[in-house]
Amino acid sequence: MAERTPVGQPDVEVLRGSAAAFEEELRSLAPALPERINADPEHAENGLAKLVLTLIALLRDVLEHQAVRRMDGGTLRDDEIERLGLAFKRLDERMQELKAIFGLTDEDLTIDLGPLGRLR
Template sequence: MSSNELAQRNSRINLDENNAEQGLAELVLTVIELLRQLVERQALRRVDGGSLTEEEIEKLGLALMNLEEKMDELKDVFGLDDDDLNIDLGPLGNLL
C-alpha cells in the first residue's frame, strides 16, 4: 500500500464494532462542524450586506462563539481534533 493510499485510509471515518462510538462521534461532529461553518459564512454575508441591526450582530456573534466552544468541548471529550473532522471524500477532496 502506498503512503498516499495509507493517508487516504487514515482520513476516512472508521466505523467498526470496536470503535463504533468514536466513529459515530466523529461523523456527527463533522456534520455539525460543516453546518456551523455554513451558518457562519451566511451570517458574515448578512453582516456585510447591512441587513442586521447592531443587537442582532451581537447576538449572532455570541451564538457562534458559544457553538465553537461547545464543539471544542465535544472534540476534547471524544479525543478528536480539527483534522479528524476533515474527512476524505475521495475524488471530491476533503470535506472541510
C-alpha cells in the same frame, strides 16, 4: 512495448527545506487507516462522533459565512449581530468540549467521500 520504461521504487526527495517539516505535514495529511477494518471497540464511538461533529462543523461553516456576509453587508442591526455572534460562540465552545471528549482535532473533522472528495 517500447514505452515500458521500468519504474522502480519511488524516490522521495526534499528539494528544499527540511525533511522533518515534511514528515510532520505528511502525518497530518495522511488519513487514518480505514476504521471499518481496524475496528477497535474502545475507540469505536469516535467514528460516529467524528461523523456528527463533521456535519455540525460543515453547517457551522456555511452559516458563519452567511452571518459574516450579512454583517458586512450592513443588513443586520447591532442587537442581531450580537445575538448571532454569541450563538456561534456558544456552538464553538460546545464543539471544543466534544472534540476534547472524543480526542478529535480540527483536522479530524473531515470525511473522505472517495471520488467525491472530502466533506469539509
